Amino acid sequence: MDFATWEPIYKRILEDFGFDRVGDEKAAIFLSGMLIQENTVSLSELKTIISGKCVLVCGNAPGLRSDLSEINLSDFTVIAADGAAAVLMDMDIVPEVICTDLDGNSEADIEKEILACQKGSIVLIHAHGDNIDKLEKYVPRFRRFIATTQARPFDKVYNFGGFSDGDRCFFVATELGAKKIKLVGFDFEDNDVNPIKKKKLKWAKKLIGIYDF
Ligand SMILES: Nc1ncnc2c1ncn2[C@@H]1O[C@H](COP(=O)(O)OP(=O)(O)OP(=O)(O)O)[C@@H](O)[C@H]1O
Ligand SMILES: Nc1nc2c(c(=O)[nH]1)N=C(CO)CN2
Numbered sequence: 040m041d042f043a044t045w046e047p048i049y050k051r052i053l054e055d056f057g058f059d060r061v062g063d064e065k066a067a068i069f070l071s072g073m074l075i076q077e078n079t080v081s082l083s084e085l086k087t088i089i090s091g092k093c094v095l096v097c098g099n100a101p102g103l104r105s106d107l108s109e110i111n112l113s114d115f116t117v118i119a120a121d122g123a124a125a126v127l128m129d130m131d132i133v134p135e136v137i138c139t140d141l142d143g144n145s146e147a148d149i150e151k152e153i154l155a156c157q158k159g160s161i162v163l164i165h166a167h168g169d170n171i172d173k174l175e176k177y178v179p180r181f182r183r184f185i186a187t188t189q190a191r192p193f194d195k196v197y198n199f200g201g202f203s204d205g206d207r208c209f210f211v212a213t214e215l216g217a218k219k220i221k222l223v224g225f226d227f228e229d230n231d232v233n234p235i236k237k238k239k240l241k242w243a244k245k246l247i248g249i250y251d252f
């Protein structure tokens with residue numbers, strides 16, 4: 040999704056959550072400053088593993104494990120949303136791609152993302168106004184990554200569309216030309232979550248629904 044299309048949606052999301060765009064922009068500049076040639080994954084590398092492929096996008100709903108048990112993973116490029124990466128790693132599955140804002144459910148989950156990166160996952164690290172502390176603490180531990188923002192993209196900081204980790208996975212797959220996208224571990228109606236998460240899930244459902252797959 041180009042930024043001109045995304046921007047009005049982004050403004051509505053900021054308003055709904057009371058988030059600050061300037062904070063998002065500062066975080067993106069901060070993350071951009073952490074990129075060096077050695078730790079930068081090119082967009083073409085990411086495209087190679089997504090374009091024309093069947094992509095499995097894994098959210099972290101409680102049903103993820105059981106959804107996965109019904110899937111032949113070798114049919115798919117696997118993209119994991121933040122905490123879903125830890126679930127996959129616990130099942131000895133290294134996702135090809137991870138989208139994270141490093142605010143996973145626990146420190147242990149972030150360690151599993153760092154391990155996945157060492158084992159070859161391409162990690163898309165997302166900067167926003169509420170994770171600068173996490174970026175500072177953990178980004179140096181990622182061997183290589185792609186930087187993303189929900190604000191205006193610049194230089195090597197990309198915005199493929201989407202807001203929370205799960206819907207950003209879906210937008211990455213869409214933007215980079217996946218042939219087919221299958222979702223597992225998504226339960227938009229889950230009531231066993233806190234009110235902020237509930238709101239994020241409402242937006243995720245709406246954003247993913249923009250695309251007709
Ligand atoms: N019922 C659900 N509970 C939690 N996550 C879900 C659910 N259904 C789908 N997801 C997707 O899984 C993604 C990863 O969830 P998880 O709770 O592990 O990470 P998170 O870092 O807290 O997510 P976020 O930072 O996006 O709020 C979410 O961004 C969401 O899109
Ligand atoms: N400013 C801001 N942006 C976000 C946030 C957040 O907490 N604050 N959380 C997200 C996904 O969890 C995605 N984007």
Ligand SMILES: [Mg+2]
Pocket residue numbers: 121122139140141142143204
């Ligand atoms: Mg997260």
